[in-house]
Amino acid sequence: MQNKQPSQGSLGRFFSMLWKARLPYAWIAGYLVVSVLMTNVGISATEYTAQLYAGNVDFWGVVIPFLVVSLVSLVIGSVSGMISGICMARIDRNLRRAVWQKIVRLPFGYYQQNAPKELISRVTTDISTISALIMQVFLLALTSLYSTVRLFVQIRSYNSRLMVATLVLLPLQVVIGVLAGQLKFGLSDEVNRRTAELTEAVSERTGQAMLIKSFSAQKREEEAVGRRAKAFYRTSVLNAWVTNFVSPVYVLVGALQFIVIVMVGRGFYADGSITLAQWVAYFVFANQIINNLTAYTGYWTSLKSAQGATNRVAAVMAEPEEDRDAGEPVGTLQGDIVFDHLRFGYGETLLFDDLCLTIPQGRATAVIGPSGSGKTTLLNLVERLYPPPKPAPSASAGTTSAGFPSAATGRR
Known part of the structure; x- marks a missing residue:
């Protein structure tokens, strides 16, 4: 049975899938607004903290504002976490509902070409991967971008040359993130594929337990599931090795950047270009920028890792459905x-x-x-x-x- 292949590219199918799922856009917008507010409040809290580290303990001018801003930051953080949880739950619900509605409307020939048991993974594991991709990659990438720009603007308010010096620290993180993302993409996609194969094998044989025993096929079925479990194990171990190899590289690069940040700030403070409080604040802001950039490399890695799951679900959503209006109405059928x-x-x-x-x-x-x-x-x-x-x-x-x-x- 041959199916017509969708004409859209993988990116087009992905956004078409999200549109059909009707994401909770109002909740997502609220999450972004709260995240922006939290970034601005966090910058104010950092500046008051820098004043305290510099020895300015003015009660009404520094201490009280620091306590108020810190309390507001905690409240906004709690609200942001709550909204994030609601958004992810609603995205999961809407995507699963849309994919399941699509599955039950596919023509019968689709199940002849695609193992129905594998669709379990499309509705469960792959959907969870997509919701995490939206909340923990796409939306966090937007908020991190705003945070990074806002932090550069704040550093520029201290000294424009200081902002330029900070920009020089960034390229190494980008290169490492791209290379790590390409490496982890293939492995993560293979892990998802092995998971689907193992789920299919176990689900199929669990429902046929009596038949397996009737034909004394326990040994053969044990070996069949065992081969899939072994393949999943090998892929998971290889993925773990790569992940644990990349992590120390990130730590080493971060340590080197920490040293450079301290030396750059000290140089500007020594020649009187910035005050002591600004040096302390710059140190915090520069580390936040580095953390944002490191997060971007993680976003890239997560995006490449989830690409297989998004392509599989998007391909299902792009399949042509049965035409329920086709044909002609008939009365009572008679004859041969x-x-x-x-x-x-x-x-x-x-x-x-x-x-x-x-x-x-x-x-x-x-x-x-x-x-x-x-x-x-x-x-x-x-x-x-x-x-x-x-x-x-x-x-x-x-x-x-x-x-x-x-x-x-x-x-x-």
């Missing part, structure tokens, strides 16, 4: 069931070639044959679970080209 020169196959495998068959009305007709001979397919064709395409102009009535389904069924 007739297959007239039927030609039908799955992909390149031809099952029926020029089949002519009449099933008389009012009589019991038995269809007998070995497994795989087409008995179930014949019933599916009668029920029109496989919709026939239009015959080619050169083909005779009731036939199509090889490899395409033709359900030339009817009643007379």
